[in-house]
Amino acid sequence: xxxxxxxxxxxEVDEIQPEVDRSxxxxxxxxxxGADSTPVFIGVNGENVRVxxxxxxxxxxxxxEAYNNSVKQTQAAYKAQRAAEAASRKALADx
Numbered sequence: 001x002x003x004x005x006x007x008x009x010x011x012e013v014d015e016i017q018p019e020v021d022r023s024x025x026x027x028x029x030x031x032x033x034g035a036d037s038t039p040v041f042i043g044v045n046g047e048n049v050r051v052x053x054x055x056x057x058x059x060x061x062x063x064x065e066a067y068n069n070s071v072k073q074t075q076a077a078y079k080a081q082r083a084a085e086a087a088s089r090k091a092l093a094d095x
Contacts, residue, residue, distance in 0.1 A: 022061055023060065023061050023062035023065070024060055024061070024062070025060065025061050026058045026059065026060060026061075027058070027059065027060075027061050027064055028056060028057070028058055029051070029056075029057055029058070029059055029063075029064045029067075030054070030055065030056045030057065031051050031052075031053040031054070031067070032053060032054070033053045033054030034053060036053075037052070037053050037054065038053075039051065039052045039053075040052075040053065040067070042059075042063045042066050042067050042070075043066070044060075044062045044063055044066050049063050051063075051067075
């Protein structure tokens, strides 16, 4: 005869680990040196840093993420602009 195994309603946890805020960790970062070498200002929630392109710096991860998100957003905007220009050329050609 099979016996029914009872499972506890609540799992026991030895110790609750606090969440680590990785955005405050310092990481090494460098903005690639390009034609424009003016310093880049990066702001997150009222906290700001200035990074010169081509210089290795140690800044909080949240600034690196903000910079990378900005670059991705700029690339997406250029891609959308090119698509709109191509669509308008096609529409003009169809007239």
